[in-house]
Amino acid sequence: MLDKTYRPAEVEERIYEAWERAGLFRPAGREHARPFCIMMPPPNVTGSLHMGHALTFTIQDTLVRWHRMRGEDVLWQPGTDHAGIATQMVVERKLAAEGRDRRQMGREAFLAEVWKWKEESGGQIVRQLRRLGASPDWRRERFTLDPGLSRAVTEAFVRLYDEGLIYRDKRLVNWDVALQTAVSDLEVQPIEVKGQLWYIRYPVEGEPGRFLVVATTRPETMLGDTGIAVHPEDERYRDLIGRHAILPLVGRRLPIVADPAVDPTFGTGAVKVTPAHDFTDFEIGRRHGLALVSVLDERGRLNDNAPEVFRGLDRFEARRRIVEELERLGLVDKVETHLHTVPHGDRSGTPLEPFLTDQWYVDAKVLAQPAIRAVEQGRTRFVPKQWENTYFDWMHNIQPWCISRQLWWGHRIPAWYGPDGRIFVGRDEAEARERARAHYGEEVPLERDPDVLDTWFSSALWPFSTLGWPERTPELARFYPTDVLVTGFDIIFFWVARMMMMGLHFMGDVPFRDVYIHGLVRDERGQKMSKTKGNVIDPLELIREYGADALRCALLASTSQGRDVRFGPGRVEGFRNFVTKIWNAARFLSLYEVSLDPAFDPSTGRIALNRWIVGETAKTASEVTRALEGYRFDEAARTLYRFVWDTFCDWWVELAKPLLTGEEEAVRRETRATGAWVFAHILHLLHPMAPFVSEELWQRLYGAAGGMLIVRPWPSLSLELVDREAEAELGWLVRTIGAIRAARTELNVPPAARLVLRHHGASPTTRARLARHEEAICRLARLERIEREPAPPSPHSLVVVVDETTFSLPVGEVIDLAKERSRLEKELQRLDAELGRLDAKLADPGFVARAPAEVVELHRERRAETLERRERLVEALRRIA
RNA sequence: GCGGGCGUAGCUCAGGGGUAGAGCACGGCGCUUACACCGCCGGUGGCGGAGGUUCGAAUCCUCCCGCCCGCACCA
Numbered sequence: 001m002l003d004k005t006y007r008p009a010e011v012e013e014r015i016y017e018a019w020e021r022a023g024l025f026r027p028a029g030r031e032h033a034r035p036f037c038i039m040m041p042p043p044n045v046t047g048s049l050h051m052g053h054a055l056t057f058t059i060q061d062t063l064v065r066w067h068r069m070r071g072e073d074v075l076w077q078p079g080t081d082h083a084g085i086a087t088q089m090v091v092e093r094k095l096a097a098e099g100r101d102r103r104q105m106g107r108e109a110f111l112a113e114v115w116k117w118k119e120e121s122g123g124q125i126v127r128q129l130r131r132l133g134a135s136p137d138w139r140r141e142r143f144t145l146d147p148g149l150s151r152a153v154t155e156a157f158v159r160l161y162d163e164g165l166i167y168r169d170k171r172l173v174n175w176d177v178a179l180q181t182a183v184s185d186l187e188v189q190p191i192e193v194k195g196q197l198w199y200i201r202y203p204v205e206g207e208p209g210r211f212l213v214v215a216t217t218r219p220e221t222m223l224g225d226t227g228i229a230v231h232p233e234d235e236r237y238r239d240l241i242g243r244h245a246i247l248p249l250v251g252r253r254l255p256i257v258a259d260p261a262v263d264p265t266f267g268t269g270a271v272k273v274t275p276a277h278d279f280t281d282f283e284i285g286r287r288h289g290l291a292l293v294s295v296l297d298e299r300g301r302l303n304d305n306a307p308e309v310f311r312g313l314d315r316f317e318a319r320r321r322i323v324e325e326l327e328r329l330g331l332v333d334k335v336e337t338h339l340h341t342v343p344h345g346d347r348s349g350t351p352l353e354p355f356l357t358d359q360w361y362v363d364a365k366v367l368a369q370p371a372i373r374a375v376e377q378g379r380t381r382f383v384p385k386q387w388e389n390t391y392f393d394w395m396h397n398i399q400p401w402c403i404s405r406q407l408w409w410g411h412r413i414p415a416w417y418g419p420d421g422r423i424f425v426g427r428d429e430a431e432a433r434e435r436a437r438a439h440y441g442e443e444v445p446l447e448r449d450p451d452v453l454d455t456w457f458s459s460a461l462w463p464f465s466t467l468g469w470p471e472r473t474p475e476l477a478r479f480y481p482t483d484v485l486v487t488g489f490d491i492i493f494f495w496v497a498r499m500m501m502m503g504l505h506f507m508g509d510v511p512f513r514d515v516y517i518h519g520l521v522r523d524e525r526g527q528k529m530s531k532t533k534g535n536v537i538d539p540l541e542l543i544r545e546y547g548a549d550a551l552r553c554a555l556l557a558s559t560s561q562g563r564d565v566r567f568g569p570g571r572v573e574g575f576r577n578f579v580t581k582i583w584n585a586a587r588f589l590s591l592y593e594v595s596l597d598p599a600f601d602p603s604t605g606r607i608a609l610n611r612w613i614v615g616e617t618a619k620t621a622s623e624v625t626r627a628l629e630g631y632r633f634d635e636a637a638r639t640l641y642r643f644v645w646d647t648f649c650d651w652w653v654e655l656a657k658p659l660l661t662g663e664e665e666a667v668r669r670e671t672r673a674t675g676a677w678v679f680a681h682i683l684h685l686l687h688p689m690a691p692f693v694s695e696e697l698w699q700r701l702y703g704a705a706g707g708m709l710i711v712r713p714w715p716s717l718s719l720e721l722v723d724r725e726a727e728a729e730l731g732w733l734v735r736t737i738g739a740i741r742a743a744r745t746e747l748n749v750p751p752a753a754r755l756v757l758r759h760h761g762a763s764p765t766t767r768a769r770l771a772r773h774e775e776a777i778c779r780l781a782r783l784e785r786i787e788r789e790p791a792p793p794s795p796h797s798l799v800v801v802v803d804e805t806t807f808s809l810p811v812g813e814v815i816d817l818a819k820e821r822s823r824l825e826k827e828l829q830r831l832d833a834e835l836g837r838l839d840a841k842l843a844d845p846g847f848v849a850r851a852p853a854e855v856v857e858l859h860r861e862r863r864a865e866t867l868e869r870r871e872r873l874v875e876a877l878r879r880i881a
Numbered sequence: 882g883c884g885g886g887c888g889u890a891g892c893u894c895a896g897g898g899g900u901a902g903a904g905c906a907c908g909g910c911g912c913u914u915a916c917a918c919c920g921c922c923g924g925u926g927g928c929g930g931a932g933g934u935u936c937g938a939a940u941c942c943u944c945c946c947g948c949c950c951g952c953a954c955c956a
Contacts, residue, residue: 002915004915004916005916005918006918197956214956215955215956216956217955217956218956229956262956263954263955265955266955266956267955267956270956271956272956273956274956278956280954280955280956281956338955340955340956341954386884386885386886387885389884389885390884390885390951390952393883393885393951393952394951394952397952397953489950489951490951492951520950524892524893526949546918557894557904558893558894560894560895562885562886562887563886563887563894564886564949564950566893566894567893568893568905570893570904570905570906571893571904571905573905573918574904574918576918577916577918577919578918579918580916580918580919581915581916581918581919583915583916583918584915584916584918584919585915585916586915587915587916588915588916589915590915591914591915592915634894634895635895638895638903638904641904642903649915649916650920653915654913738922741921741922742921742922742923744921744922745909745910745921745922745923746922746923748909748910750910750912751910751911751912751913751921752911752912753912754912779913780913780921782912782913782921834900837900838900841899841936841937844936844937845936846935846936846937847899847936847937848936849936850935850936850937851899851936851937852899855899855937858899858900859899859900862900
């Protein structure tokens with residue numbers, strides 16, 4: 001006997017272990033089965049499960065379980081990402097708390113600490129994924145820094161270098177002065193800040209007393225100015241083009257150049273040009289051959305290119321001092337407050353500096369071309385489709401990808417430098433050495449590049465590196481290209497685009513056929529969840545409180561395509577109730593010793609109720625399947641919810657009760673078998689979304705029958721099981737009971753009052769139905785008995801019209817006649833309004849002529865039915881009046 | 882500035898040319914041993930606004946308003 005409520009905490013761990021122990025997460029290895037593969041986007045090792053993870057992994061697990069049940073050879077490849085900056089920061093903070101510093105420790109000792117940390121704390125998210133019910137092939141779990149993947153990274157780097165697609169270049173990068181590393185454009189957070197705009201007077205050379213006023217938000221960079229630019233068509237400055245200004249505080253001669261990048265309407269229309277400290281200025285400088293003078297060091301302090309008094313000052317301190325000095329010299333024309341966006345590092349939160357350094361770059365422009373074509377040709381498809389625009393946009397304007405990071409934690413760049421700085425790239429030091437020897441003709445000392453690669457470089461290889469590339473493994477042959485990638489739109493650029501580029505380049509084919517993009521999980525008010533806002537919901541807490549199935553279903557039901565998910569615990573509670581409902585339906589079935597009969601053939605049922613529910617099951621199965629095929633998880637969840645709760649529990653179970661306790665053995669047997677069959681299908685359909693409770697109930701109710709639910713075949717039912725007649729009969733029954741209940745409630749008939757139901761004008765079909773369902777109707781509508789009434793209804797009755805039948809329920813003197821009259825009149829009004837609409841439509845020659853015949857016919861039928869109902873109602877009203 | 886999304890019941894959201902839907906919330910009633918994490922009944926909107934296409938529009942088109950998100954950007 002099942003307990004009264006389902007207690008997920010007592011079930012989930014046991015079930016999960018049973019699956020895993022039985023090896024059911026692994027590809028089945030059936031040769032003829034179609035392979036199906038999802039690459040798990042590797043969460044950061046430092047991470048712990050948040051709602052975004054919960055959503056994405058629930059979706060993936062649902063797909064994976066569904067395909068597994070469809071008999072496919074499923075691989076869900078799991079793993080974690082070493083997350084360069086994030087992890088290094090975590091460990092550095094920990095060390096700092098112990099009073100240690102990585103620079104003092106040295107590279108090797110520090111890395112040993114990181115690895116130690118990873119071994120001890122890095123597995124958290126993987127354990128948490130199990131709590132969610134995720135079923136990837138854990139045996140194949142990978143880590144981006146493990147030997148296999150590291151080898152893939154090195155191989156990819158060397159090949160790209162040899163092909164000229166990776167190169168070293170001196171350019172401006174976004175420099176994080178706190179972390180002292182380059183970061184990519186994508187790691188930049190533009191933050192709006194209220195700053196100031198200083199108007200500074202630069203003396204014009206050779207014209208004492210004349211000044212050129214430039215506006216800047218960053219006065220400290222002026223020490224690196226090497227020019228001034230104006231718009232070529234700006235009349236105000238036309239005479240100055242080609243002449244020079246003198247840089248205050250420094251005395252440098254600044255050529256005044258004309259460049260179309262200058263916006264004549266902003267500030268004074270004249271711009272100081274600091275090519276070493278601004279991306280736009282860098283371009284202007286290049287066009288006009290201006291010098292590059294970098295005045296900052298890697299920690300954001302003024303370097304030796306600055307006048308001596310300013311050297312060593314922090315950039316913001318320097319700004320203050322420079323402005324002071326300019327004011328003293330009377331060179332500040334004016335100061336305005338100015339709202340502008342300043343790039344910040346998304347990890348450190350500090351303002352970034354455009355900084356001139358040598359870095360490694362991937363020639364993304366070249367790699368992007370096949371990746372663009374692949375999506376254009378539909379070889380990879382985004383769902384929802386509108387994300388393709390975002391992808392194309394970025395790919396068409398793609399910039400060189402800076403892949404070097406001044407960190408220690410990560411894949412060290414496989415490049416060595418000769419004594420003259422010449423670069424030798426190799427798979428290992430020996431290869432680099434060999435290449436160096438070939439170049440120099442002798443053995444020379446080599447020094448390895450100290451930097452590591454951007455974490456996304458290794459992630460970009462994930463779809464094939466995890467399958468064994470560069471080896472040509474059987475897994476690679478079988479599972480690449482993978483079927484679908486599930487992820488959020490926030491990493492289309494970071495990751496999806498780069499996997500496309502690398503996959504096409506190294507494997508010659510797209511990494512995945514479909515990219516399913518889901519929304520972000522927000523809080524109930526639509527705010528992004530963040531620790532600082534304090535509005536984060538912890539999925540593990542929800543699992544503890546409501547169970548993993550409830551959380552999963554709530555998430556799935558809330559994700560509509562192309563929309564973010566607003567999420568509150570209320571939703572989970574609703575699905576916890578749903579799970580309990582299912583549990584109790586199972587309890588009901590086991591109470592009547594309903595058990596699966598392998599010989600049961602759903603198409604041979606004789607009882608309308610059973611034929612009906614079988615058909616409804618078939619419809620539901622096909623709808624759920626279709627929903628999943630279209631990545632419509634909300635629809636799948638909703639369909640199942642309605643079927644289980646409304647159709648099966650509220651109607652089939654209630655209507656089956658008299659049959660299950662009835663006299664006829666054949667009826668009892670058929671009803672039991674049907675109930676078992678339907679419920680078994682419910683559990684199958686439910687399993688991808690709610691794996692724990694479905695598996696638990698499957699084993700408790702049907703366990704002996706055929707192994708674990710997780711690997712049972714997905715229902716595929718013919719819609720021929722739908723019986724139109726049974727459908728009509730049950731539809732009528734539901735309407736009739738509903739109408740009687742509504743009338744009772746409306747007239748305040750006490751629920752306990754058992755009434756007699758009289759019918760008048762019923763067709764033979766209806767009379768047969770009434771006879772068949774008498775017991776159920778009486779029970780569900782609280783009736784004493786049903787009898788035929790030769791004449792139209794007597795006064796002191798409630799009147800209910802269903803189709804051609806007039807039902808009356810004598811309620812004696814207690815009935816409030818006035819109230820009943822007004823109820824019927826209201827109903828009459830509604831029918832009249834409806835008739836008016838239908839008549840107007842049918843009278844419209846345009847409608848009759850142009851609308852499809854079926855639609856016109858439908859309207860005619862509707863009109864006839866409405867009219868009939870109306871007549872009966874009028875009749876009933878006359879009797880009462 | 883470019884691109885995209887959204888505006889439907891009190892709230893969250895489905896629907897997407899042919900009688901407006903769900904969950905939650907709310908109100909009333911609880912007879913009914915699967916379930917109070919429950920049952921029954923009920924009200925609520927005419928689908929942001931204006932125009933157009935159509936026999937017919939919440940659904941398609943145009944414009945407008947409001948909110949949101951990317952990308953680019955003013956030194």
